[in-house]
Amino acid sequence: MPAKTILRRVYFSLGSNLGDRARYLRDGVRDVARDEPHRVSRVYLTEPVGGVSQDDFWNVVLEVTTSAPPKELLNRLRAAEARAERLREVRWGPRTLDVDLVRWEDEDSEDPELTVPHPRYRERRFVLAPLRELRPEWVSDEDVERAEGEVHILGTLEDVQ
Secondary structure (H helix, E strand, O other): OOOOOOOEEEEEEEEEOOOOHHHHHHHHHHHHHOOOOEEEOOEEEEOOOOOOOOOOEEEEEEEEEEOOOHHHHHHHHHHHHHHOOOOOOOOOOOOOOEEEEEEEOOOOEEEOOEEEOOOOHHHEHHHHHHHHHHOHHHOOHHHHHHOEOOEEEEEOOOOOO
């Protein structure tokens, strides 16, 4: 009897504050989700976190229903960043595309290469606000209020330019 395929929902945060932000986010969603079932939050305009002076970000949260193992998902997000020609010159600095694996629906990882849930996601309003759209039971009003950064809804990924 073949092994049962386990599908789980995985949540990614994608952000961009350089160049054609809408294109980088759309391409990032495509590259990470591939042909698997997925949902995307609305796009949020968010102020940068981390103290580096830079332009505001556009952020979304992507939910992917997948059987892919954690390392494959890590490779997908790294490949999406590479295709966007992301440079890592300044920590928390400007970037064409930043992709983080934020949460699994029902799994954690303490692998040094991939810590899930993301260790700082609850501190970041730019993650919590769009995540609440997709999983409201995970994020309370108080969680969003305690988190750092201002956020404003821009619209859907299909509508923003």
